Amino acid sequence: MRAPGFWFHPPERPGWQARVLAPLGWLYGRATAWRLGRGNPGDPGLPVICVGNLNAGGTGKTPTVIALAGRLRDRGLKPHVVSKGYGGQLVGPVQVDERAHRADETGDEPLLLAAFLPTWVAKDRVAGARAAKAAGADLVILDDGFQNPLIRKDISLIVVDAAKGFGNGRCLPAGPLREPVAQGMKRADAVISIGSEESQKSFEKQWLMDILRPRIKGHLAPLEMGMDWAGQRCLAFAGIGHPEKFFATLRGLGADVVGEVALSDHQPLTKAILNRLESQAKSLNAQLVTTEKDAVRLAPEDRFRVLTLPVRLQIEDWQVLDDLVDRLTLRSDRLTQVATPENGG
Numbered sequence: 001m002r003a004p005g006f007w008f009h010p011p012e013r014p015g016w017q018a019r020v021l022a023p024l025g026w027l028y029g030r031a032t033a034w035r036l037g038r039g040n041p042g043d044p045g046l047p048v049i050c051v052g053n054l055n056a057g058g059t060g061k062t063p064t065v066i067a068l069a070g071r072l073r074d075r076g077l078k079p080h081v082v083s084k085g086y087g088g089q090l091v092g093p094v095q096v097d098e099r100a101h102r103a104d105e106t107g108d109e110p111l112l113l114a115a116f117l118p119t120w121v122a123k124d125r126v127a128g129a130r131a132a133k134a135a136g137a138d139l140v141i142l143d144d145g146f147q148n149p150l151i152r153k154d155i156s157l158i159v160v161d162a163a164k165g166f167g168n169g170r171c172l173p174a175g176p177l178r179e180p181v182a183q184g185m186k187r188a189d190a191v192i193s194i195g196s197e198e199s200q201k202s203f204e205k206q207w208l209m210d211i212l213r214p215r216i217k218g219h220l221a222p223l224e225m226g227m228d229w230a231g232q233r234c235l236a237f238a239g240i241g242h243p244e245k246f247f248a249t250l251r252g253l254g255a256d257v258v259g260e261v262a263l264s265d266h267q268p269l270t271k272a273i274l275n276r277l278e279s280q281a282k283s284l285n286a287q288l289v290t291t292e293k294d295a296v297r298l299a300p301e302d303r304f305r306v307l308t309l310p311v312r313l314q315i316e317d318w319q320v321l322d323d324l325v326d327r328l329t330l331r332s333d334r335l336t337q338v339a340t341p342e343n344g345g
Contacts, residue, residue, distance in 0.1 A: 003057055010206070011170075011206075015168070035149060039149020046139060048140045049140070049154065051157050051159060052159070057176065071315075072139065079138075081110070081113050083120070083128075083142075090106055091122075092127070093120050093127050157189065162202070185211055190215065190324065217317075218314055219313075220245075231254065232256060234288075235258065235259040237263060237277055249309065267297075
């Protein structure tokens, strides 16, 4: 399902649909607060960094997890990811094997993350974190789960798309929020806003006074793969939170995007869909191109038929995150030693 346009109207002009649905949004926010208040967080036995969001849909959590994992490894830590495995069938805890598992078993995000660091799918996040610890993790990155009250979190990061912000500031179904901004910020340690400099300025103007939390700025940049996109005729397809951003990135690289197909977020990519897309691309004399997250939902034998454009999160300044990890290690007896980037750990 595509997010309705009125979700992203300015908060001061939310539109009639948001006003009509406002009572339901208020009830949703109250229900989330009640559920969070009644939670009894389990202790997984090792530090947990939660990478979550307030918005429903894509905000850039997966690239954030990849970038954060790399930074933690540079500091000498051994992070594992624990995910609920949205869209997958496995209950877990089970460690994801990107060579053996399929997206319909694990969900697309864990399958992608497993190519970068040990990743676990577990509907019970505490059990997943304990399994990761038993396998050698000294720290867990919780992929999503900011609204899950059943696991203790040591650091909570909220990821937000700077261009979209927090939409019209209202809760589902009146807006895109899983909980009110003020309510979520009380539990957050920092906010990571992802977008261009222009988007960052727009985000600051609209939301800076609402977050009152350390803010980290970053942007997504295409990974250099030696591919010359200039003039390449492409039929681009994506089933992510905001596929229009992927299409714009391709154009920014000089690709001639002659067709765009926006699929539903996490939509299964069956052979029938791929055949239809391939037929459409052939009629346009174009090459099929998609995102990394979409590519893992293709059958392994079909991936060669599609080009992939990987992107990576570039953090402007790591100091806020480094300080949070330093404070975590100082108050935790679970991490006995942390190397710093300066000493080559």
